Amino acid sequence: MSDSPAPIRVLVVDDQRVTREGLMLLVGLNAGMEVVGGGADGEQAVALARDLRADVVLMDLAMPGTDGLTATATLTREDPGVAVLVLTTYADDASVFPALRAGARGYLTKDAGAEQIEQAIRAVHAGQVWMDPVVQQRLVTAVTAGLPAPAAPAEPGSAAPPVAPGTLxxxxxxxxxxxxxxxxxxxxxxxxxxxxxxxxxxxxxxxxxxxxxxxxxxxxxxxxxxxxxxxxx
Missing domain, CATH: 1.10.10.10 (Winged helix-like DNA-binding domain superfamily/Winged helix DNA-binding domain)
Structure with a gap:
């Protein structure tokens, strides 16, 4: 009988099939990790995380239908034991801060390498927080400015505040x-x-x-x- 710890069960969610399958292959190469499935939108993320007993959900944000932000909030509310690690193209304030408020434990951009993704998965599974260096800088800037982290760009002419999920x-x-x-x-x-x-x-x-x-x-x-x-x- 082996005393080896159970593998980290990872669910990959991305609406682009090539990206999703590539990430599933990449994550599956890591020792001590098991890719339990892949989803194409936030609705699938919530259902699959529950059904497949995922430990970590590697979550894209911009997806059709139910987006990653809404799915993150639902997952962390329904099952705080699931760690959501955002992996997305965006590193702007309108994406970063809402994702963290929704309960994401980690935030990476798709510029991240294989080693960084592996480290981030292990960290959030262990209850730690893992941030992309660009995201860390944004957090530091917000704190040192003495202002609450903005939910959207604040310069003149920028986009209007995000509309509440479900009203678009x-x-x-x-x-x-x-x-x-x-x-x-x-x-x-x-x-x-x-x-x-x-x-x-x-x-x-x-x-x-x-x-x-x-x-x-x-x-x-x-x-x-x-x-x-x-x-x-």
């Missing part, structure tokens, strides 16, 4: 609504990327999803949609 029309995620608001303000994809600390390809993906969900054929129709649904002023 046509299945728009919080991030997509934010991008749509900036489109309505007349910002280009490059300017949106600079404002939200996103790559141009990521912004383009959000814009395409916005068009698909809202039925807009171009930016002008998207702007009209934003004003009609109260996402722009």
């Amino acid at each position: 029309p046509d299945g728009l995620s919080a991030r997509e609504a934010e991008v749509l608001t900036l489109i309505a303000q007349g910002l280009s994809n490059a300017e949106i990327g600079e404002r939200l600390f996103l790559g141009r390809a990521t912004v383009k993906t959000h814009v395409n999803r916005i068009f698909a969900k809202t039925g807009a054929r171009d930016r002008a129709q998207a702007v009209h949609y934003a004003f009609r649904h109260g996402l722009a002023e």
